[in-house]
Amino acid sequence: MSQQAFEPKLVGFLCNWCSYTGADLAGTARMTYAPNLRIIRVMCSGRVDPQFVLKAFQEGADGVLISGCHPGDCHYQEGNYKALRRHRLLSKMLEQFGIEKERFRLEWVSAAEGAKFQKVCNEFTEQIRKLGPLSWNGGKKNE
Amino acid sequence: MSDQKPKVAFYWCASCGGCEEAVIDLAEDILKVVEAVDIVFWPVALDFKKSDVEAMEDGSIAVSFINGAVRLSEQEEMVKLLRRKSQLVVAFGSCAHLGGIPGLANFWDKESIFNRAYHTTPSTDNPEGVVPQEKCTIDGKELYLPSFFNTVYALDQVIDVDYYLPGCAPPRDLIMNAVQAILEGNLPPKGSVLSPNKALCEDCDRNDTKPEKLAIKDIKRPWEVILDPEVCFLAQGVICLGPATRTGCGQRCISANMPCRGCFGPTDQVIDMGAKFLAAFASILDADDESEVEKIVETIVDPAGTFYRFSLPTSILRRRKMEEKR
Ligand code: SF4
Ligand code: SF4
Ligand code: FES
Numbered sequence: 001m002s003q004q005a006f007e008p009k010l011v012g013f014l015c016n017w018c019s020y021t022g023a024d025l026a027g028t029a030r031m032t033y034a035p036n037l038r039i040i041r042v043m044c045s046g047r048v049d050p051q052f053v054l055k056a057f058q059e060g061a062d063g064v065l066i067s068g069c070h071p072g073d074c075h076y077q078e079g080n081y082k083a084l085r086r087h088r089l090l091s092k093m094l095e096q097f098g099i100e101k102e103r104f105r106l107e108w109v110s111a112a113e114g115a116k117f118q119k120v121c122n123e124f125t126e127q128i129r130k131l132g133p134l135s136w137n138g139g140k141k142n143e
Numbered sequence: 144m145s146d147q148k149p150k151v152a153f154y155w156c157a158s159c160g161g162c163e164e165a166v167i168d169l170a171e172d173i174l175k176v177v178e179a180v181d182i183v184f185w186p187v188a189l190d191f192k193k194s195d196v197e198a199m200e201d202g203s204i205a206v207s208f209i210n211g212a213v214r215l216s217e218q219e220e221m222v223k224l225l226r227r228k229s230q231l232v233v234a235f236g237s238c239a240h241l242g243g244i245p246g247l248a249n250f251w252d253k254e255s256i257f258n259r260a261y262h263t264t265p266s267t268d269n270p271e272g273v274v275p276q277e278k279c280t281i282d283g284k285e286l287y288l289p290s291f292f293n294t295v296y297a298l299d300q301v302i303d304v305d306y307y308l309p310g311c312a313p314p315r316d317l318i319m320n321a322v323q324a325i326l327e328g329n330l331p332p333k334g335s336v337l338s339p340n341k342a343l344c345e346d347c348d349r350n351d352t353k354p355e356k357l358a359i360k361d362i363k364r365p366w367e368v369i370l371d372p373e374v375c376f377l378a379q380g381v382i383c384l385g386p387a388t389r390t391g392c393g394q395r396c397i398s399a400n401m402p403c404r405g406c407f408g409p410t411d412q413v414i415d416m417g418a419k420f421l422a423a424f425a426s427i428l429d430a431d432d433e434s435e436v437e438k439i440v441e442t443i444v445d446p447a448g449t450f451y452r453f454s455l456p457t458s459i460l461r462r463r464k465m466e467e468k469r
Contacts, residue, residue, distance in 0.1 A: 049418070049419075049422055050415075050418035050419075050421050050422050051414055051415045051418045051419065051422075051459060053418075054415060054418055054458070054459040054460055055459055057460065058459050058460055071431070071432075081431045082425065082426050084431075084433065084436055085425040085426065085428045085430070085436050085440075086421065086422055086425040086426070088425075088433075088436050088437055088440045089421055089424070089425045089428075089440050089443065089446060090418075090421060090425075092440055092443070092446055093417075093421065093446040093447045093450070096250065096445070096446070096447035096448070096463070097447065097460050097462075097463050097464060098463045098464030099464065134464075136460075136464065137464065137465050
């Protein structure tokens with residue numbers, strides 16, 4: 001695939017109470033943003049099992065976003081703190097697998113921040129476009 | 144014919160020899176096994192050849208116990224042959240079950256491993272830069288070596304496996320239970336791991352000392368502290384894979400005052416053991432603020448190697464990303 005034609009495939013896990021509502025707001029307010037993010041609604045950013053993130057990369061995602069409520073605002077009190085700790089540790093581990101830190105992003109987007117969601121989406125898409133495709137090829141029996 | 148003893152084979156692939164030792168360590172129990180079965184192939188102990196196996200009828204071996212991961216073409220060929228000849232195949236030990244310690248080589252590939260082993264280790268003495276070739280000619284004769292894969296595989300990534308005996312190495316009681324179940328035809332559903340399906344913590348003597356709400360800030364490696372022989376390792380700030388590891392080993396490491404490294408692999412509910420442990424472990428880190436979290440994470444040396452010590456080839460990602468060949 002030539003760099004020109006590369007459209008990043010991004011997967012986003014958005015919490016129901018803040019970030020998903022924020023994304024919805026961006027939509028109803030007719031803000032335009034990069035269409036690359038495939039959104040998966042989860043109840044809380046703390047519900048995102050690291051296995052989901054690995055699965056997304058293994059199945060062809062070029063980048064994964066987790067987005068939740070701002071610190072202190074999680075509907076379940078502590079879910080986003082859990083997400084934060086897992087994100088930092090998983091990022092470090094992903095680098096050992098050859099997956100760059102930039103491909104795995106954590107953001108806080110409130111229900112009122114449609115504009116922030118738009119910005120995050122656009123930035124992430126451009127960042128991964130520059131980085132190029134991940135083309136995960138791990139472990140296929142290709143000897 | 145019907146009073147013939149069931150035929151059994153043992154084979155080893157990429158392994159350390161510890162699983163063979165585990166069979167020998169059955170001590171007098173091995174005599175019971177030998178009495179009940181006919182061992183038709185066991186390269187480490189008996190002088191049968193590959194051609195002897197080839198000459199057997201397909202499906203004529205009752206069970207083959209295969210240990211070790213698959214990393215060479217020769218191993219692939221042998222396990223496919225044994226699969227054809229056997230009614231049951233048991234993946235014996237962590238390496239056959241999960242990829243095991245040899246599976247950690249999946250953080251590298253053939254080129255980087257050869258470069259290290261044959262050129263750059265301090266102990267390498269190889270002025271002519273000789274590297275093993277799959278084919279070479281010496282005195283007009285052609286010699287062959289198996290090919291070395293970029294990726295190490297667990298047994299079930301190469302052939303169909305009926306049962307798994309976990310552990311590095313599998314403990315004696317689990318081996319004997321498995322042998323007995325096979326002899327009696329009293330087997331659980333195909334694909335079962337022959338050890339109870341719950342986490343090691345549930346059986347651990349130290350579980351009572353684990354606080355309801357663990358919170359750790361200071362992570363230490365076992366050699367950095369004098370370990371209390373009675374207190375849960377996690378409560379001491381030492382990484383213990385007990386919460387993500389299947390029970391059944393009899394707490395071997397714990398009783399030796401070493402944390403669990405996860406050789407039994409995960410329980411049935413878990414796909415990726417390392418990710419599962421990471422999720423649980425990150426949750427108990429005692430920090431809510433970004434820079435504090437980062438500070439703690441910095442002190443966790445080699446998370447991938449620690450969380451996937453025995454299970455890298457069977458993890459979701461299976462290996463480090465292969466560099467594109469130009
Ligand atoms: S974490 Fe380790 S030491 Fe603590 S209860 Fe579980 S197995 Fe035992
Ligand atoms: S304590 Fe853990 S690493 Fe040690 S034998 Fe048991 S399962 Fe394996
Ligand atoms: S509900 Fe939004 S992060 Fe927990």
